[in-house]
Amino acid sequence: MIDGYFLDSTAAIKFSFGCVADRTVVGSKLSKTRVIISAYVLFEIARGYTRNLILLHNKCAQLGNFSELMKYARVVRLKSHFQGTILGAMERYFEGEGAALGLSDKERLIHFRAFARRLIRRGWKTLRRIADLQVNRVGCREGFEDPTVNLDGLFVQELALELCGIHSKCGLKAYAVAHRADLERLRQKLKRIPDPDEETNKRIRSLRDLYGLPIKNFPAGVCYSCGDAVIAHECPSDSTILTNNRKHFDPISSVFGKAVEYFEV
């Protein structure tokens, strides 16, 4: 029996920032039970998703047309999944169905900027309201502000990323040390996966940085690499993780004995 869905980032993003079809798939599950999210997942979304969206929105103010934005995105190497979902989808839209809009390159930029603006404002608002319960066993930094628009019309969201990985400021180190045995078991399991992908390899390397020396700081990227492991571990034992990331959650959740439900979009 499910005593609530514990959302990973994919579920939370699909519901908060996705198209109607995505929201319907995730929403149909969420309407049946209580919804739990962690401060860690919220921070991960702010750092890995909203921040990219904010960058693209703000960059539009400096550029003259949409094709310049595409070039820029390729140069700065936004996270591949992000570029594929937001910018890539928009490019395909403009070239395919959206061609009928008859927008010039400059108008496409304005359209995208306005689209991103709404996505940031409303997506974040939905994300903040998505859960019945927010947990923070990890001790991730809370209290960061919602994205706001400054006098220049640019979005800002101060996350103080420089504090990530500082053991005295970020609770993840203490959490990992306290659950060292679980994370060690996970690391051993991941090492036995034949032909692991890049993400799994990074996780294998990063886990040891996490549960290693208690007062040693760790690079902020370690947190990102261990994200799925941290989320699965933090999930309350009577709840079910909701994600569409079967590939990575399958091995992780089996080690921690956590129930997982996968949605398909």
Place this chain on the structure above:
Amino acid sequence: MSGPTSIIEVEDALARAPKFTVDAILDSTAEALGNEKKLAEGTNIMITATITRKGQSSGVVKVGDFSVGDLYAFAEGPAVNLGKEISRLIDTIELKLLRENEPIARELLNVQFWTDVLMLKGFFGIGAVHDEFVSVMLTIAKTESALPCDANKMDALLKALAPLANTFVYTDDLIDEMEDVLEEAGFDLNAPLAINGNIK
């Protein structure tokens, strides 16, 4: 027809210039003024034009004196026109689309309606919130123009647009109300993300 040959002629030509010429000058000035956020009330602005003729010194001619309020009012022109366009769309929904019972006639009206909505792209650039409104309208126009007319959705669109027709001051709250109504009615405001838009 030869152009003016003296400063006096230029001033005379400007004084008799067609309204859109003067409007264009005022709009440009108002746009430049938009960045000046704190001009005191009662400030007067004289607009001049610098005329440089080939091989000769420059001459300055006066275009006119205007108050700050005048210029802001001129700058609001496009927003006012957007309001009028929204009113026209509302009328089309209310007086034509929702009253038409003959299916083909309704579909013909529907085609024209969404074609008219696409013309809203001409209002891009008024401001960030106005742009968001236009962006939403273009997004739903693209999706809905591929579908038959849905009376429930058109009714919701009517409700969503009504508060926007009588104001040119758009706020996030105002636009949120509109977007809430549209989403509630099943419009997909994030439709472009449905195109191969998997996150992971």
